[in-house]
Amino acid sequence: MTGNLHTQEYWNQLRDGNTDALSALYQLHYIGLINYGVKLTGDRDLANDCFTAVLLDLWEKRHTLPEVANVRAYLITCLHRRIMHEIASGKKRQERHLAVPDGQEPEWSHEDYLTAIEGNDAFTQAFSHAFRRLTQRQQQLLRMKFFDDLDYDHIALTCGITKRTAYNIIHDALKQLKNELKGHVQQSGLPIEALISAALLLILQ
The missing domain is CATH 1.10.1740 (Rna Polymerase Sigma Factor; Chain: A)
Known part of the structure; x- marks a missing residue:
């Protein structure tokens, strides 16, 4: 071949x-x-x-x-x-929790956040709507950062922009998502950064 x-x-x-x-x-x-x-x-x-x-x-x-x-x-x-x-x-999950010392709370992983949001249709729909409101450039860089798992240097090189510009675009996009999803996140009681990362993985697959 x-x-x-x-x-x-x-x-x-x-x-x-x-x-x-x-x-x-x-x-x-x-x-x-x-x-x-x-x-x-x-x-x-x-x-x-x-x-x-x-x-x-x-x-x-x-x-x-x-x-x-x-x-x-x-x-x-x-x-x-x-x-x-x-x-x-x-x-x-059972193996992970058994390894946690008594009296210590286990850390949440990406799988836990995914499990939490997959059954939350309201959050998923709200996130999809908020994501579509971003500019095409913001969506593109979020895909590269959270879906393709590229670092800022690689993103900057691929897009022909500076590393600082790449960081600013992603930072502004995440800030906009946080503002639009604030109510949903407060109801879940879970860290917003991890939820956004998990939600991006779900809608970008």
Whole structure:
């Protein structure tokens, strides 16, 4: 297989049963999807295990896989569902809480915040509305920061702006989101920064 084949072609070849195509998809999307999984769980091992499970599941179902227009988005959705399944099982959460000394409150991870907001339709709808009110530039940089997990130096270089400008755009966008979601956050009693990060992951997948 040539290295110049588009991701879409790898996907089609996977559906035809080509093992090299599965390996190519793994190499192309490993870093991005693992970073996404780590943001969801705070646990790199869990993210890696879930991504591996997704690939194995894709191989088992290769002949019944659908045609997809955006392979990366499809893989992210599969990973998200797998992680949510693991969270629902309670295994990882139980292990984490058992490791917390008596009398000490456990820290919340991204998976806890995701679980908290996924059942809160009012917050999710309010966040989606607030996000759409941002400028396209603000949305773009938030995607790069919270979805692609890029640092400010990388964002600045990619967008052709200074690091300070990138920081200011993201800071102003987060400030606007905080102001519009203040009431919802007060009702939840949870830190707004973590909720915003988790909500971004949900709507940007």
